[in-house]
Amino acid sequence: MSHMNYARLMAVDRDHVLRTAATLLTRRATATMDEVARAAGISRATLHRHFAGRDALVHALEALGIAECEAALETARTDEGPASDAVRRLVGAIEPSAGLLAFLYTENQLFEGEEQNEGWARIDARLVALFRRGQESGEFRIDLSPAWLTEALYGLLASGAWAVNEGRVARNDFVHMIVELLLGGAARRGE
Amino acid sequence: MSHMNYARLMAVDRDHVLRTAATLLTRRATATMDEVARAAGISRATLHRHFAGRDALVHALEALGIAECEAALETARTDEGPASDAVRRLVGAIEPSAGLLAFLYTENQLFEGEEQNEGWARIDARLVALFRRGQESGEFRIDLSPAWLTEALYGLLASGAWAVNEGRVARNDFVHMIVELLLGGAARRGE
DNA sequence: CTCATGTGAGACATGCATGTCTCACATGAA
DNA sequence: TTCATGTGAGACATGCATGTCTCACATGAG
Secondary structure, eight states: OGGGOGGGTTOOOHHHHHHHHHHHHHHOTTOOHHHHHHHHTSOHHHHHHHSSSHHHHHHHHHHHHHHHHHHHHHHHTTTSSOHHHHHHHHHHHHGGGHHHHHHHHHHTTTSOSOTTHHHHHHHHHHHHHHHHHHHHTTSBOSSSOHHHHHHHHHHHHHHHHHHHHTTSSOGGGHHHHHHIIIIIOSBOOOO | OGGGOGGGTTOOOHHHHHHHHHHHHHHOTTOOHHHHHHHHTSOHHHHHHHSSSHHHHHHHHHHHHHHHHHHHHHHHTTTSSOHHHHHHHHHHHHGGGHHHHHHHHHHTTTSOSOTTHHHHHHHHHHHHHHHHHHHHTTSBOSSSOHHHHHHHHHHHHHHHHHHHHTTSSOGGGHHHHHHIIIIIOSBOOOO
16 A cells, blocks of 8 residues: 555655754754754755644654653653662663753743643653652652752753753763762762 | 933933843743833833844843853852852852843853853853862862853753742742752752 | 933834745656 | 656745834923
8 A cells, every 4th residue: 555655755754854953953942944954954845844834843842852751751660669760760761862852941931831731741740759759758858849859850951961062071971960960969978 | 521411311221121131031032122122111212222133132131141140259259168158159149140041041052152252251160160179178079070060050040040930939949949959969968 | 492312103124034836856666 | 668756946925023214202401
């Protein structure tokens, strides 16, 4: 049946386009549709055939980011074991998506609370639950609210992604930097 | 001498315009020049008389942000006393500027490393020096580089500002949240 | 009062990204 | 081969923010 042979034709790899767009937009959030197309190695016309417009592209990126976050939450099994270990697994699992998340994190500041924040709400709820679990088990301090810890995790992921992209820190240190700062802080532990 | 009487006329309060613009642009980074003008209570024409264009406005905001950061560094006396106390004073002093910094922090992602980063470089140097001082005095751990701690401070300030603006956390908790997470981390101290 | 200055309102042109369309070419199927 | 599909290149119109200009009004100085 001919409708199953798209991959045989010169069909664009939609996922590749999205990831390229994510990389570019993370670096320059105001990049043109034409620049996005060039970066993906396709023409503006073709890009527009796959994504009705810039809004559609951003929406697709948002859906991708949500999917990757939820996949990372699954991979990290955030319900199991010590909460701090779960956080460590989560940051490790989410690291490849950090650039995309950094883009979406700032982009969402201008979407005046609309659309598909059901997805983000689900993710937020799971993160909040993880931090709350850590508090209830006595691992985490209780004077920092789970909501703030969630927000801080987003912020540190974005900061880390940018710092890596601009060469201010090494990519290999990404997970260690974020996890250690988020969980342990800058101060030396009293010994 | 007539050139000293601007304030007597209907002259616009430049600082008020800048701060209003900072507040609005923090919330919606793509706000129009017209929206900025309306928010400041002036017309678009008058706004354009004081700031040649959007670039000039952003530059002025950047200069304001740099000035406020350096003022905060002075106020906090980051060279004196324990480094952790200095960080605490610094975050407290910089708190009123956090929204503006959040805007500039993301805006700078698209200025492809140009212009007046001499100002930011000076501030970065002072922050790095502060964290390094803390490491050398044994207060801060040495496995987190001063560059990363600086980046993380920016990220947490931005996250905190956004979280406060959107009502996810209380404004009164701002300094405590950021300082405690940055220095102490989420994990309970071993006792 | 008279005049100069700063402002508001609006018209206007410009630049630029976007969205749409057409046409020619390349590739794979029949 | 012939045909259908997906693509690239380019032209074109549109929308929107920007930048510039003019004119009328308000306020304070003289």
